[in-house]
Amino acid sequence: MATQQSRPPLPGSDKRWKLVNATMRRNGYAGHALIETLHSIQDAFGFLDEASLRFVAASLDLPLSKVFGVATFYHLFMLKPKGRHACVVCTGTACYIKGAGGLVEAIEGHFGVNPGETTEDDRLSVLTARCVGACGLAPAVVVDGDLIGKQTGEDLIAKLEGLD
Amino acid sequence: MNLDDLAEKAEEFRAAEAGVEREVRVCMAASCQSSGALPVLEALTKACGEGDGTCRVKGVGCMGLCSAGPLVAVADRDCDLQGSVLYRDVSPSDAADIMASVCGAPVERLRCPTDLPFFARQQRIVLENSGVIDPDSFKGYVAVGGYSALIQALSEMTPADVLEEITASGLRGRGGGGYPTGLKWSTVAKMPADQKYVICNADEGDPGAFMDRAILESDPHRVLEGMAIAAYAVGASKGYVYVRAEYPLAVERVQTAIRKAKRSGFMGNNIGETQFSFEVEVRLGAGAFVCGEETALMASIEGLRGQPRPRPPYPAEAGLWGYPTLINNVETFANITPIIRNGGEWLASIGTETSKGTKVFALAGTIENTGLIEVPMGTTLRDIIEVIGGGIPDGKAFKAVQTGGPSGGCLPAEHLDIPVDYDSLKSLGTMMGSGGMIVMDETSDMVDVARYFMEFCMSESCGKCIPCRTGTQQMHCLLHAIARSQGTHKDLKLLEELCEVVQATSLCGLGQTAPNPVLSTLRYFRDEYERKLSGPT
Numbered sequence: 001m002a003t004q005q006s007r008p009p010l011p012g013s014d015k016r017w018k019l020v021n022a023t024m025r026r027n028g029y030a031g032h033a034l035i036e037t038l039h040s041i042q043d044a045f046g047f048l049d050e051a052s053l054r055f056v057a058a059s060l061d062l063p064l065s066k067v068f069g070v071a072t073f074y075h076l077f078m079l080k081p082k083g084r085h086a087c088v089v090c091t092g093t094a095c096y097i098k099g100a101g102g103l104v105e106a107i108e109g110h111f112g113v114n115p116g117e118t119t120e121d122d123r124l125s126v127l128t129a130r131c132v133g134a135c136g137l138a139p140a141v142v143v144d145g146d147l148i149g150k151q152t153g154e155d156l157i158a159k160l161e162g163l164d
Numbered sequence: 165m166n167l168d169d170l171a172e173k174a175e176e177f178r179a180a181e182a183g184v185e186r187e188v189r190v191c192m193a194a195s196c197q198s199s200g201a202l203p204v205l206e207a208l209t210k211a212c213g214e215g216d217g218t219c220r221v222k223g224v225g226c227m228g229l230c231s232a233g234p235l236v237a238v239a240d241r242d243c244d245l246q247g248s249v250l251y252r253d254v255s256p257s258d259a260a261d262i263m264a265s266v267c268g269a270p271v272e273r274l275r276c277p278t279d280l281p282f283f284a285r286q287q288r289i290v291l292e293n294s295g296v297i298d299p300d301s302f303k304g305y306v307a308v309g310g311y312s313a314l315i316q317a318l319s320e321m322t323p324a325d326v327l328e329e330i331t332a333s334g335l336r337g338r339g340g341g342g343y344p345t346g347l348k349w350s351t352v353a354k355m356p357a358d359q360k361y362v363i364c365n366a367d368e369g370d371p372g373a374f375m376d377r378a379i380l381e382s383d384p385h386r387v388l389e390g391m392a393i394a395a396y397a398v399g400a401s402k403g404y405v406y407v408r409a410e411y412p413l414a415v416e417r418v419q420t421a422i423r424k425a426k427r428s429g430f431m432g433n434n435i436g437e438t439q440f441s442f443e444v445e446v447r448l449g450a451g452a453f454v455c456g457e458e459t460a461l462m463a464s465i466e467g468l469r470g471q472p473r474p475r476p477p478y479p480a481e482a483g484l485w486g487y488p489t490l491i492n493n494v495e496t497f498a499n500i501t502p503i504i505r506n507g508g509e510w511l512a513s514i515g516t517e518t519s520k521g522t523k524v525f526a527l528a529g530t531i532e533n534t535g536l537i538e539v540p541m542g543t544t545l546r547d548i549i550e551v552i553g554g555g556i557p558d559g560k561a562f563k564a565v566q567t568g569g570p571s572g573g574c575l576p577a578e579h580l581d582i583p584v585d586y587d588s589l590k591s592l593g594t595m596m597g598s599g600g601m602i603v604m605d606e607t608s609d610m611v612d613v614a615r616y617f618m619e620f621c622m623s624e625s626c627g628k629c630i631p632c633r634t635g636t637q638q639m640h641c642l643l644h645a646i647a648r649s650q651g652t653h654k655d656l657k658l659l660e661e662l663c664e665v666v667q668a669t670s671l672c673g674l675g676q677t678a679p680n681p682v683l684s685t686l687r688y689f690r691d692e693y694e695r696k697l698s699g700p701t
Contacts, residue, residue: 032467039409039448073469073626074450076409092371093566093602094528096616130453130620131371132410135528135600136195136230136535147198 008058011051016044020052024059031060034070038077047078075130083118083125085163087156088142092131098138099152104128106153107160124160165429165436166319170312177307181241185218186266189237189248191295192223193381194413195374195535196233200255204234207256211263219266225382227295228283231534232276237295238266245295246283252276281551282533287514289522290498291538294382299417302424305385311430313504314389317396318438321504326397327353330500332508334520339365339456339493340568340597341673342519342586348490351480352398355488360400362391362442363484363491365461366407366414369453370569371620373600375524376494378536380407380414383498384421388431388444390497393504395442398490403444406461409451419446453570453624457672458483458491460626471628472672493598495524515541519585527553529602530560539584546580549603560605564688568597570617570624571677573684574610593684595677610689611696615643617681621674632675635666639682652699660686 007029010017023040027033034056041052048071057067071077087107091100104115107126111119118125134140137149141156148159190196190205201223208221227235227245232252239248251262251274261271278284288294297304305311317326331346352360364387368376380387391403407415422444425431433441447465454460455470462484464470483489499521503511511521519541525548528534532554539548545565549555556562564574573594575582582588586596604613622636642659645651663679670676686693 030467032465034467035450035464036448036467039450069469070467074452076449076451093569093600093616094372094534096371097529097602097604097608129410130369130451130624131373133368133374133377134195134198134230135372135374135526135602136233137198138528138534140198147194149195149198 008055011055019044020056021059024056029060031062034060034062034067035074038071042077047081049079080118083122085123085144085160086125086127086142087160088127088129088132089115090132090134090138090140090142091128092133092135092138094135094138095131095140100139102153103139103141103151103156106157110157111160124163165315167312167315170306170315174306174309174312177303180303181220181307183217184220184241186220187239187241188212188219188221188262188266189224189239189295190221191225191227191233191235191237192299193226193230193378194411195226195230196235197413199233201234203256204236204254204259207259208236208262211259219263222298223300224296225294225299226291226378226536228286228291228537229276229533229535235276236262238262238270244292245288246278248278250276250278282535282537282554285543285547285552286538287522287540288538289502289514290379290495290524291382291536292502293386294378297383299382299384300420302385302421302428305383309505310385310501311389313501314392314396314430315436317393317504318436318440323353323397323399326393326504329503329508330397333503333511334508334515335496335499335503335511336519336586337493338495338499338523338598340571340595342596345492345496348480348492349394349397351478352400352488352490355481357488359402359487360398361484361487361489362395362398362400362403363461363465363489364391364403364405364494364497365456365458365491366405366411366494367449367456367461368408368411368494368598369456369624370571370598370600372526372528372566372602373569373598374526375536375599377411377414378526379494379498379524380411381417384414384417385425386501387418387494387497388421388425390500391444392431392435392442393500394490394492394497396440398488400490401441401443403442404447404465404484405444406447406449406455406465409448415446415448422446452626453620454626454672454674457674460672461491462489469626471626472674474671495599516583516585518587523584523596523599525599525601527601527603529566530556530605530608531603532557541585542583544581544583545575548584548601549580553603556603556605560607562603563606563608564604564610564613566594566602566604566613566681567600568595568680569600570620571595571673571680572597573680574604574613574688575684576688593687594680609647610685610692611643611647614682614685615640615647618643618678621678625674625678629669629671629675631666631669632671632678635662635670635675636678638662639666639679643682646693646696649696649698651697653697653701654699656693656697
């Protein structure tokens with residue numbers, strides 16, 4: 001086995017880092033565990049900040065450039081924190097045919113944010129997804145992890161206004 | 165373990181539930197869960213109570229008619245979906261009525277007839293257990309004959325015998341390419357190597373397709389069993405299921421299935437007390453469409469950016485970490501167990517001359533019955549859309565059907581009578597793809613449809629090769645202009661030229677097929693483009 005690098009200390013005392021570390025340990029700190037590790041950071045913290053990327057690079061003995069390259073390549077990884085609520089509008093073909101564009105416009109008209117943006121009060125992030133696989137319920141959105149189907153602009157705005 | 169031992173075990177599992185006469189099955193696949201299946205299941209379980217044990221409420225996989233969810237089926241224990249009483253749009257307040265009617269007259273106000281063509285015209289092979297068994301129950305899978313194909317292969321067949329059956333079946337890859345499965349397996353089997361891999365491609369990225377999701381959520385053991393048989397045939401000992409992270413329920417069910425299969429000795433070391441060992445792990449995608457391409461998918465498993473590389477060498481020769489790798493789609497693996505159980509000739513008797521067996525399609529768009537269907541290859545588009553799908557709602561006229569996702573094309577009404585198989589679709593400028601079928605009515609603007617798909621390919625291009633990276637962007641600009649009636653005849657000519665260049669020079673399937681939606685809409689709906697043009701011709 002190759003010589004073991006000394007592992008960097010956890011970036012903080014937050015217990016969630018132990019989960020991240022467990023993912024890497026389970027994969028023997030192999031470089032191919034990078035994507036799994038980034039998933040576990042995002043699951044635990046909601047996004048990937050610079051400190052976490054540096055930590056992963058040092059732990060898995062990978063160049064930071066490579067870690068950053070992977071983190072930016074995949075759409076699911078977020079480098080900025082999300083708002084308190086997230087609304088993902090599915091823009092798959094079935095949802096497009098059934099009016100997903102109208103949902104995006106309705107949100108923009110009401111909250112003034114485009115997909116990929118967060119409202120100024122950090123309350124709501126709006127995202128789009130390529131297809132959430134709920135074509136039978138088109139147009140579909142995912143609000144804070146819950147999939148809701150057959151939406152109209154008014155339904156959705158009312159739902160988003162009602163959060164909290 | 166031999167087949168008799170397994171049959172005994174299955175009998176034992178069945179005997180343990182011999183007292184159960186009637187089952188109330190609640191669809192717990194993602195689509196019905198989104199429509200509120202969980203509270204329905206809870207209400208039914210509560211209404212059922214302890215009872216006398218002759219009735220049981222259980223969560224099952226996808227029943228197909230997603231647009232009518234939550235779906236609940238009441239059936240005799242050994243009855244399939246078609247023989248059951250099906251209820252649609254069920255809410256928790258209906259629980260008492262449903263439970264009261266289990267052995268009596270059905271609740272007519274909720275009833276969804278199962279003799280509708282949507283159900284009656286299907287031939288369920290891949291989906292045979294879907295909507296019938298509890299996907300999280302290992303015992304339930306074994307009780308309906310699960311893992312008997314694996315044990316049969318291990319105890320009674322050589323790897324060469326397995327290859328022969330798969331080749332004889334004429335099965336072709338269900339991921340869209342249609343490459344003969346037997347040939348692919350034989351190539352990997354022939355490679356001399358100490359280490360080989362089997363990968364299940366569950367990175368179902370086509371927008372508008374949800375077949376693989378439903379199969380994994382409804383019958384995960386079936387896919388694992390298919391992978392294990394493949395591993396035995398090609399000499400692999402390690403497998404990966406590469407699933408989109410957007411499918412959390414599918415991920416969870418596959419992980420549960422792996423854990424349970426391992427605990428019972430159907431995964432891991434010395435499967436069925438033989439020399440054969442096979443480990444499976446789940447790997448998550450992270451939202452990159454290009455990872456459906458096999459070389460990009462393998463790069464992603466290796467922890468890299470999911471960028472494709474030139475082929476050859478093909479994965480069969482040098483795949484994951486340079487070792488020979490067999491990579492098939494979810495539905496392909498789901499077809500393996502019935503082939504081993506019934507023989508290759510049996511599958512070859514279904515379908516058309518060049519495309520054997522059945523195909524699962526995800527029907528969506530402006531169509532009456534949205535959902536999942538499985539039909540024999542060679543069924544006509546008209547049968548699928550007008551008869552099974554129930555036609556277009558609100559009295560509108562059919563305009564086009566899109567197959568093959570962003571790599572496919574749109575077909576107009578004049579081609580509705582073609583039989584659906586790999587070669588017929590290809591000859592008309594579209595492709596089978598993984599099985600997404602999106603129906604559009606007269607209100608759809610075909611130029612905008614082409615623009616939509618080009619935008620998709622543009623933002624999903626991995627950026628490695630120039631024709632795809634730059635070409636899709638230029639084509640999108642042109643389509644955007646034309647769709648807004650700001651394009652000229654010269655723009656259209658340029659667009660057509662670009663289509664040819666990108667098709668001929670891109671590195672991988674994403675770029676090579678990106679022009680297809682444009683080319684097919686130009687072929688069948690050219691007048692719609694021309695009406696929007698200005699300037700000299």
